[in-house]
Amino acid sequence: MGLSTGPVYQHHRQKSVRSVRYCHPATMANIVPAMDSQFVCVECGEPQLASPYRITCGKCGGAMDLAPGGAPVEVSPSVTMGEGNTPVVRLKHTGAALGCEELFGKLEFLNPTGSFKDRGSVVLISMLKQMGIGRVAEDSSGNAGASVAAYAARAGMQATIFAPETAPEAKLAQIGFYGAEVRRVSGGRQAVADECLRFCQENEVVYASHNLSPYFIEGTKKLATEVSAQMESPDHILFPVGNGSLLIGTWKGYQELANSSPGTRVPRLHAVQSRECMPLAAGYAGEEWRSKTGGIRTVAGGIAVERPPRLGQCIGVLRESGGTAVAVEEGEIIEWQRRLAREDGIFVEPTSAAALAGLEVLLERGDIGREDRVLVPLTGFGLKDVIPG
Numbered sequence: 001m002g003l004s005t006g007p008v009y010q011h012h013r014q015k016s017v018r019s020v021r022y023c024h025p026a027t028m029a030n031i032v033p034a035m036d037s038q039f040v041c042v043e044c045g046e047p048q049l050a051s052p053y054r055i056t057c058g059k060c061g062g063a064m065d066l067a068p069g070g071a072p073v074e075v076s077p078s079v080t081m082g083e084g085n086t087p088v089v090r091l092k093h094t095g096a097a098l099g100c101e102e103l104f105g106k107l108e109f110l111n112p113t114g115s116f117k118d119r120g121s122v123v124l125i126s127m128l129k130q131m132g133i134g135r136v137a138e139d140s141s142g143n144a145g146a147s148v149a150a151y152a153a154r155a156g157m158q159a160t161i162f163a164p165e166t167a168p169e170a171k172l173a174q175i176g177f178y179g180a181e182v183r184r185v186s187g188g189r190q191a192v193a194d195e196c197l198r199f200c201q202e203n204e205v206v207y208a209s210h211n212l213s214p215y216f217i218e219g220t221k222k223l224a225t226e227v228s229a230q231m232e233s234p235d236h237i238l239f240p241v242g243n244g245s246l247l248i249g250t251w252k253g254y255q256e257l258a259n260s261s262p263g264t265r266v267p268r269l270h271a272v273q274s275r276e277c278m279p280l281a282a283g284y285a286g287e288e289w290r291s292k293t294g295g296i297r298t299v300a301g302g303i304a305v306e307r308p309p310r311l312g313q314c315i316g317v318l319r320e321s322g323g324t325a326v327a328v329e330e331g332e333i334i335e336w337q338r339r340l341a342r343e344d345g346i347f348v349e350p351t352s353a354a355a356l357a358g359l360e361v362l363l364e365r366g367d368i369g370r371e372d373r374v375l376v377p378l379t380g381f382g383l384k385d386v387i388p389g
Helices: 092-098 119-130 143-155 169-177 191-205 214-220 222-230 245-260 281-284 311-321 330-345 350-365
Strands: 008-011 022-023 038-041 047-049 063-065 086-090 102-106 133-139 159-165 183-186 236-240 268-274 325-328 373-377
Touching: 022 183, 063 214, 092 102, 092 330, 092 350, 102 222, 119 143, 119 214, 119 245, 133 143, 133 191, 143 159, 143 169, 159 169, 159 191, 169 183, 183 191, 214 222, 214 245, 222 245, 236 245, 236 350, 245 268, 245 311, 268 281, 268 311, 268 350, 281 311, 325 350, 330 350, 350 373
Parallel strands: 102 373, 133 159, 159 183, 236 268, 236 373, 268 325
Antiparallel strands: 008 022, 038 047, 038 063, 086 102
């Protein structure tokens, strides 16, 4: 029996990366198993053979997680750059301005490439290196692309990163500086994702998706462990959310902590989006969101995801944790970006500041009490984006 030379790709429903599944010939000879682990669909529960070429469920097209009970994922010593263990600091002045007595920020922009994405990339690239993969592609508005490019370079892999042509020049320059090929795509984030997937199909390249890879999600779980060791348990954690990897990973991390240490206090998790791109906030409210004619225009490019493939999973996390989702105005995002810098000396990109704008809304609504302990992961550094005039 001859071996297949590459994967066969099938489209389940056109125009949506979420609905595309990678299928291989009946022999499955060219699938490189990920040690003893399996994937499981988050929507239909179908178990799947773990493979670098499998990004969605072969049965329903849903996103996948690692199945429980499998071999633990490991970070390669030759790939890690000391990511994680970012400090937690009190935002005394910003908290006073908001009327939140105990506000803290976790400085995720102090990760090696300037964003929290390094948590997921180090695990994803470590696993792909372990499987013998030498070439990857990714779609990103900037931070994830820079992170995958950096870790791929460290692992000796060739990377091609697809990004919106409107992405900040600083982020695109950073990606290219790591030696990755940068391909700019006109249109929104969905158009970029579709183009990246098409490239992977035509060239038999592994799609190192930070949106869909179960390994990327695994890497973000450690934030919960760190927070539990760094501070008294927060009552609430607010996330700026596009695809939701940090939200989902943090929830998984807290669930594991609760299972291993009964009595662990689990915070309520909240998601914040821009009103210019709010599929999660709308979905949480039981509504359908559609992008405006002419495309998405938001200063928070890191959360400008029109069709997040893990939307249902994100909504589930919010409901299970007792949290909620809100959308904020563009002007409010910029205001809190400036105030955080001027009042507490912390310079973040607009995407990170969206969480502070969301906190203002939740305080006013009474969803968060003025005396509650609140943590905001400050996800990306300010110099990576366009600086407001």
